Amino acid sequence: MIGGAELGGTKCVLAVGNSPLEILDRCTVPTSDPVSTFEKIHNFFSSYQLDSLGVGSFGPIILDRKSVDYGMIYSESKKGWKGINICQMFKDKLKFDIAIDTDVNVAGLGEFQYGAGKYSNNLVYLTIGTGIGGGLLVNGKIHHGIFHLEMGHIPMPNPESFDSVCRVHDNCWDGLASGPALELRYGMAPSDMVESHMGWDEEAKLIALGVISIIANHSPEKIIIGGGVMRQKHLYSKIKKHVLNLWNDYTPIINIDDLIVEPKLGNDSGIIGSMILGNSGSASI
Numbered sequence: 001m002i003g004g005a006e007l008g009g010t011k012c013v014l015a016v017g018n019s020p021l022e023i024l025d026r027c028t029v030p031t032s033d034p035v036s037t038f039e040k041i042h043n044f045f046s047s048y049q050l051d052s053l054g055v056g057s058f059g060p061i062i063l064d065r066k067s068v069d070y071g072m073i074y075s076e077s078k079k080g081w082k083g084i085n086i087c088q089m090f091k092d093k094l095k096f097d098i099a100i101d102t103d104v105n106v107a108g109l110g111e112f113q114y115g116a117g118k119y120s121n122n123l124v125y126l127t128i129g130t131g132i133g134g135g136l137l138v139n140g141k142i143h144h145g146i147f148h149l150e151m152g153h154i155p156m157p158n159p160e161s162f163d164s165v166c167r168v169h170d171n172c173w174d175g176l177a178s179g180p181a182l183e184l185r186y187g188m189a190p191s192d193m194v195e196s197h198m199g200w201d202e203e204a205k206l207i208a209l210g211v212i213s214i215i216a217n218h219s220p221e222k223i224i225i226g227g228g229v230m231r232q233k234h235l236y237s238k239i240k241k242h243v244l245n246l247w248n249d250y251t252p253i254i255n256i257d258d259l260i261v262e263p264k265l266g267n268d269s270g271i272i273g274s275m276i277l278g279n280s281g282s283a284s285i
């Protein structure tokens, strides 16, 4: 039996199954402090005899297997979690190796195997929600550099001097275009902003600017955009319009509707991807 755990900043999704597409049980627990969060996680998994477990975690997290700090949260991206070793927290109770990667990398893996990225060897999975993050697959494999990618922190032009919600940057993608950034700017949650709200065009432009960086740097076959903010479906066409305008046909974008797409696995890209990672038994498939 395979286990999967998707650790997010607000909640953790946990699942067990015979295969990534055959989930037998699942639950969601809130992400609070590390000790009580892992108590709930172990509670769920303790009822099952697992053979392997894959974890997609928020970061920044050390993924270099040779490092003594492999699996450790590097920054205070969530209060109280800096220095927490996710692998160790699992291993305290589980007696087999776990595979771990970032939440967006495993979501990309899920979409590559079973979703919108099927048959696309080079793809980017983006989430625009409580934060912005992106995972890259090259030749069907998750790409790691010396550290994992942090697409959400691409610098952004900010001529209107919008306030940033990023703890470390005044003008980054996450700081200006994530859900909390919209909430700060317009005084309401993105889910409460009606389609005609004047903020959406600005938001689509900011998202498009980051997408342009991705196209310029990676030229992926697919850019799969998920996350809470993207539940506003009208954003997809607005983003595509801005991408076409900004890129100005410098290289051909043959079919924008084929390039920028919604996740096919909906909210399950991450948990399914975690189980694929667990099934592979390797953090670097």
Ligand SMILES: [Zn+2]
Binding pocket: 152, 153, 166, 167, 168, 169, 172, 173, 174, 175
């Ligand atoms: Zn930032």
